[in-house]
Amino acid sequence: MNYAGGQITSRSTPGEARDNRNNIIHAWRGADNDSIYISLNSGPAYSLPNAQTLTPPRVIWTDNGGRGNFRIFHTGTEGHVYQHRIELTATYQLPGTLPNWTRVPNDTRTTDTVPVAAAALPNNSFMLAWNSQSDDSVWTMYYNGETAAYSNPSVVPSALSKDAPALAAQVDADNNDSAPWNQVVLAFTGTDNRVYMSRQRYGSGSWTSPRQIFAANSNGYTRSAPSVALSRNGYGVISITEDRDYTIGSYIISRDGGWSGYYEENSFASTYGKTPLAVIDGTTFYYVINGSGGGLNGVLWKKVYDFSAMPTPSAPQW
Numbered sequence: 001m002n003y004a005g006g007q008i009t010s011r012s013t014p015g016e017a018r019d020n021r022n023n024i025i026h027a028w029r030g031a032d033n034d035s036i037y038i039s040l041n042s043g044p045a046y047s048l049p050n051a052q053t054l055t056p057p058r059v060i061w062t063d064n065g066g067r068g069n070f071r072i073f074h075t076g077t078e079g080h081v082y083q084h085r086i087e088l089t090a091t092y093q094l095p096g097t098l099p100n101w102t103r104v105p106n107d108t109r110t111t112d113t114v115p116v117a118a119a120a121l122p123n124n125s126f127m128l129a130w131n132s133q134s135d136d137s138v139w140t141m142y143y144n145g146e147t148a149a150y151s152n153p154s155v156v157p158s159a160l161s162k163d164a165p166a167l168a169a170q171v172d173a174d175n176n177d178s179a180p181w182n183q184v185v186l187a188f189t190g191t192d193n194r195v196y197m198s199r200q201r202y203g204s205g206s207w208t209s210p211r212q213i214f215a216a217n218s219n220g221y222t223r224s225a226p227s228v229a230l231s232r233n234g235y236g237v238i239s240i241t242e243d244r245d246y247t248i249g250s251y252i253i254s255r256d257g258g259w260s261g262y263y264e265e266n267s268f269a270s271t272y273g274k275t276p277l278a279v280i281d282g283t284t285f286y287y288v289i290n291g292s293g294g295g296l297n298g299v300l301w302k303k304v305y306d307f308s309a310m311p312t313p314s315a316p317q318w
Contacts, residue, residue: 001026001288001299003039008299013277013290015059017070017120023092025070027057028299036074038086040094048084049100052077055115055164056277062145064124067092071126073118079109079133081116106153108141109133110164115225117167119184121145121202129156129165129186136160136191140167156198156207161188164225170232171202181255183316187213187228187238195226195240199257201318208318213238213251213259222275229278229285234313237263237285239278248276248287250304254313263305283307 001008003026008014014028027038027048034052037045053074062069070086081104089095110116110130117129124145131138138159142151159165165188170181186198186207196210222240230236234255241248248265265287276289286303 001301003042004044008039008045010290010299012056013274014288014299015057015072015277016279016288017059017061018281019061019068019070019088020063021092023088025059025061025072025086027059027072029053029056034077036072036084038072038094038098040088043094046094046098048072048098051082051084051101054112058116058118060118060120060126062120062124062126063122064145069124071118071120073104073116073128075110075112075114075116075130077112079112079114080104081108081110081128081130104128104141105150106141108139108153114164117165117186119167119169121169121184122171127167127169127184129167131161131164136162138165138186138188140186156186157209159186159188159196159198159207159210160191161225162191163189163223166226166228166238168228168230168236169202170230170236181230181234181236181316183255185228185230185236185253187226189222189225189240193223193243195222195238195251197228197238197253197257199316201316208257211257213253224275227275227278229280231280231283231285231307233283233307233310235260235283235307235310236280237278239276239287241275248289250278250285256314256317265304267302280307 009031010028012029016026018024036048036051057074072084082101129140138156141153169184184200195213198207227239237250239250250263252261253259276287285305
């Protein structure tokens, strides 16, 4: 994966998001420092003002009815959660002065080596998820883009993890099910090193009981955080690196809360167990990862699958 200066290099898996005009922002931690760099559409890299992190930054784009907002979240170097909100200019370029950080309120923090998770929601809203700083609980918090207000953080019942959760959403803004998912999906590695999933129907505020994800041809154990991404036609993936040999794999999940198979990557290796970033553009699924093919810090990407040919999944079950 390249920017104007060459291949992106990083000690952590980068984040990326695209807007409704297919503009893409990549954000990554430096290869030899803790600064955060961003690039728009593979252009020049710029460092975010006063931003340092020990973990992978997370990037989402939220729709405000105009140019929208790219939001970059990170956990600093002491576990507090920070946000940089970037609105592109009227000609869809980066602003001349990049924004400084704001600290996410409500004492939102995790350990300094564990990233936060973020998912974009309708009307410029989003949800955050993180691992507790003091125990194994998983917390979430909703930001209402219409009122510009955060809800109180809340614990996901029965969700216990020693690492970062992953979060994704595919939601219909009118809540009329024209988007097949209309839900938020939380994935996490349990304290038993197995992978679990909880789901929330958007707007309900309640999570399903965590359900272990399992496939017969998968060892299934991981000590790393998973990554989750959802397609527009009712499918998605939860990606992991397995403990046995850092094999990369993905569970294919569907909107009824089940899973329909396991894909094991046969040509792409993880470096030191770093979880790949699962990305879905429309119905196309690809990985972004620190891969051995690019050296210790080289960032690679690979198209994995296109869900467009998959049969229509059944309606969500709750």
